[in-house]
Amino acid sequence: xxxxxxxxxxxxxxxxxxxxxxxxxxxxxxxxxxxxxxxxxxxxxxxxxxxxxxxxxxxxxxxxxxxxxxxxxxxxxxxxxxxxxxxxxxxxxxxxxxxxxxxxxxxxxxxxxxxxxxxxxxxxxxxxxxxxxxxxxxxxxxxxxxxxxxxxxxxxxxxxxxxxxxxxxxxxxxxxxxxxxxxxxxxxxxxxxxxxxxxxxxxxxxxxxxxxxxxxxxxxxxxx
Numbered sequence: 137x138x139x140x141x142x143x144x145x146x147x148x149x150x151x152x153x154x155x156x157x158x159x160x161x162x163x164x165x166x167x168x169x170x171x172x173x174x175x176x177x178x179x180x181x182x183x184x185x186x187x188x189x190x191x192x193x194x195x196x197x198x199x200x201x202x203x204x205x206x207x208x209x210x211x212x213x214x215x216x217x218x219x220x221x222x223x224x225x226x227x228x229x230x231x232x233x234x235x236x237x238x239x240x241x242x243x244x245x246x247x248x249x250x251x252x253x254x255x256x257x258x259x260x261x262x263x264x265x266x267x268x269x270x271x272x273x274x275x276x277x278x279x280x281x282x283x284x285x286x287x288x289x290x291x292x293x294x295x296x297x298x299x300x301x302x303x304x305x306x307x308x309x310x311x312x313x314x315x316x317x318x319x320x321x322x323x324x325x326x327x328x329x330x331x332x333x334x335x336x337x338x339x340x341x342x343x344x345x346x347x348x349x350x351x352x353x354x355x356x357x358x359x360x
Contacts (some may be wrong), residue, residue, distance in 0.1 A: 249319035
């Protein structure tokens, strides 16, 4: 098990540096590999990412390691991974649906929210309805879900936070965190999908894992 000795500030700096390392490896593979091996020999296998990155940069001062990873990933990449970008799949209900029907739809597709479209105009966003709405506005007060319409409990359009498919995922996460929301419709002139905070976090974690794998391959000598 690897236990990091870095401070939060160092960790943030490391994250930004790591995201451009792959490009540097391809351009200066031999020189950088020498720096890594020398670093490991000098430290008897004890690994410090901050020291390693600093040493790589000092060994090859002409190498610029830009922040290339997460800044280039957009919401559209999440939709593609979910299979929504190509198929245009959007889990939705209309304002006229009963809450019971909407909850059944969520359960059938294992989602926690639905886009609500206006009855009679399936291209017009009316709002969003979530499991939280169901819990707070139906279960707690004891309202009958089979007699209550979605429009009576949904978050209405003027209060709905949206992103576009071109929004960077870090920006999307920032918006969701600041507004304390877990689901955001993706809107490009019309609704094209929905993302959750779980989708965003999984994408970010996967990106970091890929970068770590590339570093491990480099250290083993798979990159030249």
